[in-house]
Amino acid sequence: MNRKAQFVSAVLKKKGSQRAAGSAFAPVNIALVKYWGKRDQELNLPVTNSLSYTLSIGTHTSISLADRQDAIWLNDVPLSLEHPIARRLIAFCDLFRPDPATYFQIKTKNEVPTGAGLASSASGFAALTMAMNDLFGWDLDRRELSLLARLGSGSACRSLFDGFVEWHTGSREDGLDSFAERLDVEWPEFSVEPWILSSEQKAIDSRKAMQATIEHSSLYAAWPAKVAHDLSALKRALFDRDFDTLGAICENNALTMHATMIATAPPIIYWTEESLRAMRLVWQWRKNGLPIYFTMDAGPNLKLIFLKKDEATVRTLILSSKVYYPTSKCL
Ligand code: PMV
Numbered sequence: 189m190n191r192k193a194q195f196v197s198a199v200l201k202k203k204g205s206q207r208a209a210g211s212a213f214a215p216v217n218i219a220l221v222k223y224w225g226k227r228d229q230e231l232n233l234p235v236t237n238s239l240s241y242t243l244s245i246g247t248h249t250s251i252s253l254a255d256r257q258d259a260i261w262l263n264d265v266p267l268s269l270e271h272p273i274a275r276r277l278i279a280f281c282d283l284f285r286p287d288p289a290t291y292f293q294i295k296t297k298n299e300v301p302t303g304a305g306l307a308s309s310a311s312g313f314a315a316l317t318m319a320m321n322d323l324f325g326w327d328l329d330r331r332e333l334s335l336l337a338r339l340g341s342g343s344a345c346r347s348l349f350d351g352f353v354e355w356h357t358g359s360r361e362d363g364l365d366s367f368a369e370r371l372d373v374e375w376p377e378f379s380v381e382p383w384i385l386s387s388e389q390k391a392i393d394s395r396k397a398m399q400a401t402i403e404h405s406s407l408y409a410a411w412p413a414k415v416a417h418d419l420s421a422l423k424r425a426l427f428d429r430d431f432d433t434l435g436a437i438c439e440n441n442a443l444t445m446h447a448t449m450i451a452t453a454p455p456i457i458y459w460t461e462e463s464l465r466a467m468r469l470v471w472q473w474r475k476n477g478l479p480i481y482f483t484m485d486a487g488p489n490l491k492l493i494f495l496k497k498d499e500a501t502v503r504t505l506i507l508s509s510k511v512y513y514p515t516s517k518c519l
Pocket of ligand 1: 218219221222223224238309310341342343344394395484485486
């Protein structure tokens, strides 16, 4: 048995009773202190802890058994089984087939553009894990689901929880202590919204980009200590409800992550001219007195961090900036 299969059987100790179909919704999460780099590529174990905030938008997935081969629909369109997204989903499903001749029909719908650095893989793999739990009647708790979702996409383990969530790197080689957990913080005023500048698929996926950064960026050596520092400062700011300190930490953490990528040879740059224009606008708005910050992931889009009382102002500013990609779900 390979390590992934061993991991899955260690989590799936209890056998469930299978139903005809399963379905689930999982939300997108946005990291405030980022996960960038794996200590174990096979089991998706991160070099550092990370901390995220869960949004209300996400992915709806349903799953049932199919006759002769897997069939996947993404946003109501049948996906070729050779498509990179289909291959990733099938490889994940392979971990859970009771026998090799068990096939699945999966229908998945994303409320955010797919593969554009908007965390669709996090909500996607979390929703698929929960839908399988429903189909197979595993009856797993959130922590166990978080462990399994992590195998699909590291950040997916944080999409099992709402609010502020920490993913523990863990220290075990078998990865059984690397799961996410909700922090005991309620902050209804806090808000994170994607500012979509491009919905194009990214040129290099985060999995490849983080490995290239580890191997070919001289700045990566400083990243683990930076994360440890930012995590403890951010938690303090979170428990104190100190919005400006928190926003400044998030923004700087994201820019530092991008700096490690830019210093990779050859460079990895997810930003477009629009991204930079949007960043400058956020800095200008802040200078003018609006408490607003951004974070960015492996893509050109920004995620704006602000307080709910300023939502109308933020929307007006974005519309007047003319730097936006129109969508009903996001700013
Ligand atoms: O889970 P992955 O492999 O899609 O990596 C996500 C990496 C970032 O989104 C850039 C950071 C994070 O912590 O979510």
